[in-house]
Amino acid sequence: MKVEAIEYGDxxxxxxxxxxxxVADWLSRLPxxxxxxxxxxxxxxxxxxxxxxxxxxxxxxxxxxVTIARSxxxxxxxxxxxxxxxxxxxxxxxxxxxxxxxxxxxxxxRFGLGDHLAALERLKKKLAAxxxxxxKRPLPFLPRRIGLVTGNDAAAKRDVLTTITxxxxxARIVVAETYVQGPLAPTAMMDxxxxxxxxxxxxxxxxxxxxxxxxxLLPFSDERLVRAVAACPVPVVxxxxxxxxxxxxxxxxDARASTPTAAARLVVPDAxxxxxxxxxxxxxxxxGARGVLEGRRQRLEQTHERLRRAPALAVERKRxxxxxxxxxxxxxxPRATLQRGYAIVRSGDEIVRSTESVAAGDPIDVEVANxxxxxxxx
Amino acid sequence: xxxxxxxxxxxxIVERLERGEAGLDEAIKLxxxxxxxxxxxxxxxxxxxxxxxxxxxxxxxxKPA
Numbered sequence: 001m002k003v004e005a006i007e008y009g010d011x012x013x014x015x016x017x018x019x020x021x022x023v024a025d026w027l028s029r030l031p032x033x034x035x036x037x038x039x040x041x042x043x044x045x046x047x048x049x050x051x052x053x054x055x056x057x058x059x060x061x062x063x064x065x066v067t068i069a070r071s072x073x074x075x076x077x078x079x080x081x082x083x084x085x086x087x088x089x090x091x092x093x094x095x096x097x098x099x100x101x102x103x104x105x106x107x108x109x110r111f112g113l114g115d116h117l118a119a120l121e122r123l124k125k126k127l128a129a130x131x132x133x134x135x136k137r138p139l140p141f142l143p144r145r146i147g148l149v150t151g152n153d154a155a156a157k158r159d160v161l162t163t164i165t166x167x168x169x170x171a172r173i174v175v176a177e178t179y180v181q182g183p184l185a186p187t188a189m190m191d192x193x194x195x196x197x198x199x200x201x202x203x204x205x206x207x208x209x210x211x212x213x214x215x216x217l218l219p220f221s222d223e224r225l226v227r228a229v230a231a232c233p234v235p236v237v238x239x240x241x242x243x244x245x246x247x248x249x250x251x252x253x254d255a256r257a258s259t260p261t262a263a264a265r266l267v268v269p270d271a272x273x274x275x276x277x278x279x280x281x282x283x284x285x286x287x288g289a290r291g292v293l294e295g296r297r298q299r300l301e302q303t304h305e306r307l308r309r310a311p312a313l314a315v316e317r318k319r320x321x322x323x324x325x326x327x328x329x330x331x332x333x334p335r336a337t338l339q340r341g342y343a344i345v346r347s348g349d350e351i352v353r354s355t356e357s358v359a360a361g362d363p364i365d366v367e368v369a370n371x372x373x374x375x376x377x378x
Numbered sequence: 379x380x381x382x383x384x385x386x387x388x389x390x391i392v393e394r395l396e397r398g399e400a401g402l403d404e405a406i407k408l409x410x411x412x413x414x415x416x417x418x419x420x421x422x423x424x425x426x427x428x429x430x431x432x433x434x435x436x437x438x439x440x441k442p443a
Contacts, residue, residue, distance in 0.1 A: 286434045293427055296381070300419050305391050306410040308394035314405045317398050 004101060008222075017096065024094040027101075032091045034102065035065065036111075038183070039084050044070065054086060055103070059223060065102035066090070072304040076108055083183015085111035113214065122220055124248055125228060133251040137235045139266060143203035145172045146267055147196030147234070149189060152177035156210040156239070156260040163264030168271045174199045180209040185219035190228045197232050204267050205232060208260045220247035241265030270311055338369040381422045388415040 003022040005012035014022070037055035039106075044051045051073040055064045066088055080086070090105035111119075127133060146164065150157040157175070164171050168287030176192035179185040189207070191205045197205050207229065209220070219225065229236050230252040239260050250256040257263035334344065344367040345352040352358055362377045391412045394400055402407055 150429070198393075203379075282437055286430065286437070289430045290427075293423060295431065296385075297423050300385060300388075300416065300423065303392055306392045306396065306415045307388065307409065307416065310392055311405055311409045314395055314398055314400065314402070318402060 010310070013358065014101070014239045020057055020094060020096040020099050026095050027092045027094055030092055032089065032106065035064065035088050035090070037086065037088070039080055039086055040082050042080060043084055046070075055086070058085075065100065066104035066105050067093075068108065069100055071105070073108070073302065078108060078110060080108065080110070085115075087111065087115070101289060116214070116218060120245075120248070123223055123226075124251070124305065125253070127163075127223070127248065132227060132230045135230060135254065138188045139235050139237065140203045142168075142269060143171075143267060144201040145174055145199065145203065147193075147199060147202040147205035148173055148175045149178060149192045149196060149205060150175070150205045150260075151180040151209050154180070154210060156208045159210075159260040159273035160206055160208055160239075160264045163261045168268035170271075171268050172201075174202055179219075180337070181212065181216050181219065184226045189219065193225075193228055193236075197234050202234060204235050206237045206263050206267060207237065207253065208248050208263055210260065214245060217245070217247050220249045223248075225249055226252045237266050268324055335369065338367070344370045381419055384415045384419050384422070388412055388419065391415070422433065 002012065003018045003025070005014055005018075007013075035055060038058050040054045040056050042051070042053040049070060050067045051070050053066050055066050056062070068090075087109045088105045089107040089109070090101065090103045092101065092180045093104040094101055146155065148160055150160065157177075161173065163176075164173060174196050176196045178192035179188040193205065193207065196202055205222075209217075217240060226248045229238065229249045234292075235254040236252075237257055238250045239257040239262060240247045242252060246256075255266055257266055320377075338344070346365040346367065347358050347362060350357065352364065358364065360376045360377050364375050364377060366373055366375050391408050395405060395408055414436075
């Protein structure tokens, strides 16, 4: 296509139409390529030749207008909805009448399972490298209030509420119901998370939904939500029902639970069990006090027993000493000498100590150990 | 006099008596003093036990249903 310039002396000037045509012509030479993004502002009208939508980059929000022939779009039978991830095959195009840049799509493919898995793996690596999964704060022993982010009318919500109330009847819970599925879920959950975590006295937040298909759980791996969980001012317990594929929000949370019920057990202690332990502690306290007392009493009784025996012992000891002295005294008395065979000889009242003091025929008195008898000197 | 003080004096008395150092008159006096200390200690233990049982009873009745 030839673009003619108008000449004003040396200057070449183009009309708008020719400028647009020139750019469009140049763009049309670019190759046909695949572009990935999120579908927004999808507009289809049976009277229009084309279907319009905007392809949005989920990480930074960059936008690209897309058109596709309505017949082609309908033939794809995608039943596409806003928020869905797609791959679009097409080439850049300038709508000349308006000077609008956009993409002319030839085909649209919904993001497949393999694409999701690959994207998830890339995101996981990237967030791990940034340290988004590293913060693990301890959960409060007894939260003043508990934030609960869950789907409305969900079994998960009922499980959490029932378990918390059964374990700790006085627990107070702030519930934020939200979409947990579909394209709007990530931002809705982020809003809910912010709302409950900023509510007064909320010390821990539970983020939960029951099981679901891989696609159902994708919002829980949305980069924005995962970052919001990691940045939450209070600890987050993530309990997103799943078997093998761990949603990334589970990794970013401070604690993860395999079921909503398990999450409830993590955030409140079992009051009955606590009371039981307290009772047992009180029991051992009383036992301990009685034990101390019993020990004192035993020692006292032993001492008393010794005291009771001590005076008798002292008297006995003194008696023994006395006996000992008596023995020695007796050993020194003449009687002991008589025992050995000696005799005391008396003449009248005088003890005979020499032969001169008696004469033959004198009566004498002889004392031996066991008595006396009379005798006569020869 | 604290329980511990009384107990300590009582034990010293018993040891003195058992070593047989005291004179007879003194031994009798020590014994009397020992019995007095023993009574005092027992009284204090009984009082403590009463308090413990009372507290245990009160704790038991305050137990939540």
